[in-house]
Amino acid sequence: MKNSSRRGFMGKAFGAVAGVGAVGALYAMKRSWDPLPSVKAAGFTTLDMSAYxxxxxxxxxxxxxPIFVLKQTKTMAEKAEANPKDIERLIKVGDSYFMVCIGLCTHLGCIPGYNSDEESFLCACHGGMYDFTGEVTKAPPPRGLDIPPFKVDGNKLVLGEEGPEYKKMKETGVTL
Amino acid sequence: MAHFTKATSLHDWLNQRLAVDTLRRVLATEYWIPKNINFLWAMGMVLAITFALLLVSGIFLLMYYQPNVDLAFDSVNYTIMQEVGYGWLWRHVHGVAASVVFLIIYIHMFTGIYYGSYKKGREMIWISGMLLFVAFSAEAFSGYMLPWGQMSYWAGMVITNLFAGGSLHADGLVEWIRGDYVPAQAFLNRFFMLHVLLIPLAIIGLIGLHFGALRIPHVNNQDGEEIDFEAEAAKYKAGDKRSSKVIAFVNDFMSKDMMVVGIYLIFFFYLVFFHYDFAMDPVNFDPANGLKTPTHIYPEWYFLWSYEILRPFSTNVGLIAFAFAQVIFFLLPFLDRSPNAVPASRRGLFKYWFWAMLIDMIILTAMGKVPPVEPFGTIGFYAALTFIGLWIALPFITMFEKKA
Structure with a gap:
């Protein structure tokens, strides 16, 4: 009895040491799988919007x-204005409207193709479709194309920085 | 301390130290296999041999493969294929074996389902087998990343995106798995590690468990008959081999097993030498390009059925259906409520269930391969519903099954 309680204590003591070690090791393993700081730091792209x-x-x-940039024609902008779901997705730089979206289907990440005659995107993987503002028009994609964090800077657009227009889009749920 | 005597031979020397005679008896000459079986019982050995082929060819590929996004594609398609003597052989053996191993796994699984080899004490054989199926799937997927072609890249993109969990938007988890915003160097390196070390270790361990799980309930037979292995073994050892219902694993069963393996290997090397292209997607001979999706992305044939269960639904429903398809086979021993462990042909409705499931999975596989246009979309949708429906029906149709 005396022996077994001693063994019991030793077992629990080892369990405690091993438990602390296991938690520490798991944390270290998790951190080792994290994206590297160099990967996270490389991440600002500046676009000159007058060139499109x-x-x-x-x-x-x-x-x-891939980031899709689609400058809207007059008629496209007019069509978009008629539909609040469309117009709030567009970014105004100077006098022009732009669709700027992450070019990955929100279903499973394939790159949709653009048909300029039909002014719509089609994802070949699972048949999802989007209109010229990146709003989804045919399932399976659960939502429109995501809009990357951006900041309007005169005639330029900085991707990776969150400007007031982007923050507003996030708040109103236009993008994630 | 055990008593050792001067050895009379090398065999005796080893026997005193490692008990090689006992080992041979327990594992081979007195490991009993029922007589009443057919060639489908050889699939386990066929799988073991295929795994060995994968291991050996993989070792040679590993000597020249470069897990670097700038070098990987050329190290496979130029160095191994053009420069290394017989490098093409290892690559084609590896690629063909990776595909064929799934064909054999599916035959092995459906044999088990047909003969009821997952119940009456054989549940752990089934569960360890399903764990092996999952491990082989992960091994196949991680290996598919390594040539770093277009299909590698985009399969990596699509499959890791599944971990975002649809509307849960766990993008942080996806980035954590990749080690980057998109599949890149960190991604290739870690999947290389998984492919050549961690998953093979898991597979070897699981094979041990799978074999271990077989020892107590023993191998099933064509009639699902409960055999008294000790009594039958005693008959066999007494020389009454004719009326004994069992034979020794070595040499009796092995001789037949290796006969099937021989036929299989002829078929296998026919594929390696003359039809290796079926395991080599042409799209993957374009280097990975993160800015261009191939027009039509599909997985290798062995994943098509579960991919087709994902595809016809909206994201969240699709993911749930996909998750269902991934785990449901594990539950087979518990969803089958009938105590009958006999061939499906003697089990009433279960017979129809078995063939419906097999045909449905073939339809799902075919529909997963074609582009998502009509009428294939609709056929795939109903085939996916049928798959789910069959599993829901299983407990009910087996509950009312008559005792065979």
């Missing part, structure tokens, strides 16, 4: 992801 042409999709790159 009407209804011509340009794909930029930000944090390794």
């Amino acid at each position: 042409k009407d209804n011509e999709l340009i794909t930029e790159k930000w944090r390794g992801k």
Whole structure:
């Protein structure tokens, strides 16, 4: 009895040491899988918005992801104004409206293709569709294309920084 | 301390120290297998041999493969394929074996389902087998990343995105798994580690568990007959091999087993030498490009059925259906409420359930391969519903099954 209680104590003492060690080791392992600081730091892209042409999709790159930039034509902007879900997705730089979105389908991350005649995007992976503002028009995507954090700076757009227009979009739930 | 005597031979020397005779008896010459089985019982050995082929070919590939986003593609498609002597052989053996191993796994699984080899004490065999299926799936996926072609990259993107959990938007978790915002160097390196070390270790451990789980309930037979292995073994050892219902694993069963393995290997190397292309997606011969999605992304054939269960639904429902499909086979021994462990053909409604499940999974596989256009979308949708419906129906149809 005396022996077994001593063994019991030793067992519990070892359990405590091992438990602390296990938690520490798991934390270290979790941290080792985190993105590196260098990966996180490389992440601001500045776009000159005066260089884009009407209804011509340009794909930029930000944090390794494709960024769709689509300058809206007059008629597209008018169509968008008629639909509040569309107009609030657009970014106004100077006098022009732009769609700036992360070019990954919100379903599972494929890159949708743009058809400039039909002014719509089609994702070939699972058949999802978006209109010219990136709003979803056909499932399975659960929401419109995500809008990256941006800040309007005169004629330029800085991706990776959160300006007031972006913060407003987040608050109103236009993007995540 | 045990008493050791001067050895009379190398065999005796080893026997005193390692008990090699006892080991041989327990594992081979007196490990009993029922007589009443057919060639489908050889699939376990076929799988073991295929795993060995994967291991050996993998060792040679590992000597030249470079887990670096700038070098990986060329190290596979140029160095291994063009420069290394017989490098093409190891790659094609590895690629073909990775595909064929799933064909054999599915045959092995459906054999178990048909003959009821997952109940009456054989539950752990089934569960450890399903764990092996999951481990092999992870091994196949991580290996598919390594050539760093377009399909590698985009399969990596799509599959890691699943961990965002749809509307849960666990993007932090996805970035944590990747070690980056998108699949990049950190991603390739860690999947390389998983593919060559951690998952193979898990597989080897699970194979041990799978074999261990077999020892007490023993191998099932074509009639699901409960055999008194001790009595039958005694008959066999007394020389009455004719009326004994069992045979020794070595040499009796092994000789038949290896005959099947021989036929399998001829088929296997026919594929390796003449039809390796079925395991090599042409799209993956374009280097990974994060700014261009291939027009049509689909997984390798062995994942198509579960992919097709994900595809026809909206994101969240699809993910739930997909998760259901991934775990539901684990529960088979508990969802089958009938005590009958006999072939499906003698089990009333279960017979239809078995064939419906098999055909439904073949339809799902076919629909997963074609682009998401009509009428395939609709067929896939109903096939996915059928899959879920069959599993929901299983406890009910087996509950009312008559005693066979």
